[in-house]
Amino acid sequence: MTSATQHPPSPDSVLAAPVPRLIATDLDGTLLRDDKTVSDRTIAALADAEAAGVEVFFVTGRPARWMDVVAEHTAGHGMAICANGAAVYDLHRGRMLACYPLDARDALSVVAALRTTVPGTTFAVELTGGFAYEPEYPPYAPMPEALVAPVEELLGAAGGGQPVLKLLAKHPTMDPDVFLRTALAAAGQHAEITRSSPSALLEISGTGVSKATTLARCCADRGISAEEVVAFGDMPNDLAMLSWAGTSYAVANAHPDVLAATTHHTAANEDDGVARVIERILAAR
The missing domain is CATH 3.40.50.1000 (HAD superfamily/HAD-like)
Incomplete structure (x- = not known):
């Protein structure tokens, strides 16, 4: 550029x-x-x-x-x-x-890295047919139809076989840009990590996507x-x-x-x- x-x-x-x-x-x-x-x-x-x-x-x-x-x-x-x-x-x-899609194994590697590096991070999963999130994750709006469970379970089941489009990682207090830099350093080898929200919300896609x-x-x-x-x-x-x-x-x-x-x-x-x-x-x- x-x-x-x-x-x-x-x-x-x-x-x-x-x-x-x-x-x-x-x-x-x-x-x-x-x-x-x-x-x-x-x-x-x-x-x-x-x-x-x-x-x-x-x-x-x-x-x-x-x-x-x-x-x-x-x-x-x-x-x-x-x-x-x-x-x-x-x-x-x-x-x-x-x-x-994002490979579930890569997503789990990102989850493990961020749980260690940035305690307090919660996760959600964007699937081809819907949305799933952890009990502690604050959704954008009420989603009564969404699956709610620990992200390891959500990714293990992969939403009943649905491809994972994005993993979302949110932190309640961290500066958004610092959160992005920290996540890239800790888990950037496993996936593409970026952000578009004014809050500390990361969007995680498959490598090369x-x-x-x-x-x-x-x-x-x-x-x-x-x-x-x-x-x-x-x-x-x-x-x-x-x-x-x-x-x-x-x-x-x-x-x-x-x-x-x-x-x-x-x-x-x-x-x-x-x-x-x-x-x-x-x-x-």
């Missing part, structure tokens, strides 16, 4: 790249507003991009079951890379197209090169994708590491930063 020092941050950096064939955008903190809605300006920009022949991919840490926030605005862009690259979904047909690797596969299937992709993001789980794409944008509200790593900056998610760039791309065509 090119250092941002060569491109001072501005709400509307000038796009200096080939006309893109695909736009890959994160959702939370990037495309979505803080209230988890999509603005009218963004809806129009996404539709205009597809009408102009530019594909749009949603690339998110969210599971497919949380994609309802954009499902009604997908128009032609029904492709979503979910769970930080662990799954590819066709949102129009409601079906999984590909899955790149990231937003970038799955986006690259999807683009290769379409004959699209990295240089023909424009990507948008805001958090550490976006860094691999932003590094891979030919042109990378951080929204103004992005994590400092993302602002420092991206080639271009745009306005914050609350100010339609993604839509502004798409509008300029289409105007340049």
Whole structure:
């Protein structure tokens, strides 16, 4: 990635790249507003991009079951890379197209390392068909249908044979960035570990599985090169994708590491930063 020092941050950096064939955008903190809605300006920009022949991919840490926030605005862009690259979904047909799971043995190795290194860590498991968590793990919302048991049991059973998309590790008090660095040092050899939440919540995927690797596969299937992709993001789980794409944008509200790593900056998610760039791309065509 090119250092941002060569491109001072501005709400509307000038796009200096080939006309893109695909736009890959994160959702939370990037495309979505803080209230988890999509603005009218963004809806129009996404539709205009597809009408102009530019594909749009949603690339998110969210599971497919949380994609309802954009499902009604997908128009032609029904492709979503979910769970930080662990799954590819066709949102129009409601079906999984590909899955790149976390091996349960690797997940157990991460659990053992973090239980030793960071006492007080609790765990949850994102499965292809649902969610499971430890009794001490605080879920995002009430989930009466979820499996509840020690994570060693959940991974041992692997959710009744369901592939594990992500292991989640949460700590009640630790600084999120310190938690990430500590986990990478203790268990990074067993899995991909990243974060996208403002809290101390880690997202753990199979080795070699990231937003970038799955986006690259999807683009290769379409004959699209990295240089023909424009990507948008805001958090550490976006860094691999932003590094891979030919042109990378951080929204103004992005994590400092993302602002420092991206080639271009745009306005914050609350100010339609993604839509502004798409509008300029289409105007340049």
